[in-house]
Amino acid sequence: MVLRSRIIGCGGYLPDRIMTNDELSGLVDTTDEWITGRSGIRQRHIAAEGELTSDLAVNAAKAALKDAGISVDDIDLIVLATATPDETFPSTATRVQAKLGMTRGAAFDVQAVCTGFIYALTVADNFIRTGQAKTVLVIGAETFTRILDWKDRGTCVLFGDGAGAVILRAGEGEGSTADQGILSTHIHSDGRDHDCLYVDGGPSSTGTSGHVRMQGQEIFKKAVLRLAEVAKEALDHNGLTGADLDWLVPHQANLRIMRGTTKKLGVAEDKLIVTIDRHANTSAASIPLAIADAHGAGKFSSGDLILLEGIGGGLTWGACLLRW
Numbered sequence: 001m002v003l004r005s006r007i008i009g010c011g012g013y014l015p016d017r018i019m020t021n022d023e024l025s026g027l028v029d030t031t032d033e034w035i036t037g038r039s040g041i042r043q044r045h046i047a048a049e050g051e052l053t054s055d056l057a058v059n060a061a062k063a064a065l066k067d068a069g070i071s072v073d074d075i076d077l078i079v080l081a082t083a084t085p086d087e088t089f090p091s092t093a094t095r096v097q098a099k100l101g102m103t104r105g106a107a108f109d110v111q112a113v114c115t116g117f118i119y120a121l122t123v124a125d126n127f128i129r130t131g132q133a134k135t136v137l138v139i140g141a142e143t144f145t146r147i148l149d150w151k152d153r154g155t156c157v158l159f160g161d162g163a164g165a166v167i168l169r170a171g172e173g174e175g176s177t178a179d180q181g182i183l184s185t186h187i188h189s190d191g192r193d194h195d196c197l198y199v200d201g202g203p204s205s206t207g208t209s210g211h212v213r214m215q216g217q218e219i220f221k222k223a224v225l226r227l228a229e230v231a232k233e234a235l236d237h238n239g240l241t242g243a244d245l246d247w248l249v250p251h252q253a254n255l256r257i258m259r260g261t262t263k264k265l266g267v268a269e270d271k272l273i274v275t276i277d278r279h280a281n282t283s284a285a286s287i288p289l290a291i292a293d294a295h296g297a298g299k300f301s302s303g304d305l306i307l308l309e310g311i312g313g314g315l316t317w318g319a320c321l322l323r324w
């Protein structure tokens with residue numbers, strides 16, 4: 001029997017305030033038509049003043065705990081992916097640990113920007129497979145709009161705030177449930193591509209938080225290439241093909257990139273989970289938010305084969321193949 005990490009619950013949280021494309025067109029020289037046509041984004045959620053990444057994360061975590069029907073006392077590890085931590089230190093994960101009232105176990109952050117959730121899942125899955133943890137809360141949470149340059153129309157129209165969480169539990173299935181859970185994870189990075197997407201600040205460089213800088217077209221080209229590569233790597237590793245997939249849950253950065261990957265994999269468009277229209281790009285939160293959204297809509301059935309994939313600053317990219 002193989003020990004696997006199974007998703008036993010998931011949840012998401014979006015701040016109340018919604019900013020439409022039309023509202024944005026009052027701030028920068030843009031239009032709803034341009035934003036929707038180029039990216040698929042129609043609106044984004046914006047965290048309230050004083051609402052921190054850890055607050056969004058706690059709300060998503062509570063929803064995931066409720067969905068799993070377990071209490072915080074059952075969690076022995078929190079792995080939180082974010083590029084917009086509450087503070088330079090300590091980790092946002094420890095803030096979440098305290099806010100949830102969790103007094104045991106360990107909590108730490110993982111930083112891989114928009115690939116952060118795939119990295120966090122990879123770390124959590126390895127803790128479970130080696131027996132170091134039994135029940136892990138994996139969170140992607142961002143207040144990404146706080147690091148936007150609201151004068152740069154090339155970036156400020158693309159991002160939003162939010163959080164998503166899943167709970168992984170170690171399980172050894174038998175018979176039809178034998179391969180339920182995470183089948184494999186695949187992560188990559190190439191630091192030479194730093195200039196494609198970065199923040200022009202930080203504690204050791206400028207002493208300020210800085211703002212997002214992006215070469216959109218460069219990332220676009222690399223995303224199409226890298227995402228197809230890593231998706232194939234995950235499928236090949238498990239002796240599967242795109243035709244075997246029931247669902248594709250990509251990082252929600254651009255609808256054109258998402259559709260391109262879907263086509264390359266030979267997956268029908270109705271198997272693509274899309275939230276970018278409503279959530280925009282929420283960086284590390286986009287995949288767990290999309291999982292929670294699809295689960296809430298009753299899309300996933302037991303045994304469904306699901307591919308998660310994403311790319312982000314670093315550059316970093318990765319994929320995770322799992323059976324629901």
Ligand code: UT7
Nearest residue numbers: 030031034038039114153154157216217219220253254312
């Ligand atoms: O999550 C991490 C990974 N990030 C990504 O995957 C992002 C990947 N990149 C993209 O999604 C796309 O490159 C964008 C949506 C960012 C941009 O779409 P594009 O089709 O690559 O547009 P572009 O950058 O080539 O710009 C086309 C034109 C330019 O004008 P000119 O030079 O043709 O006159 C831009 O100045 O659109 C202009 N433009 C805008 N116009 C209206 C750029 N931003 C805007 C805007 N509104 N917000």
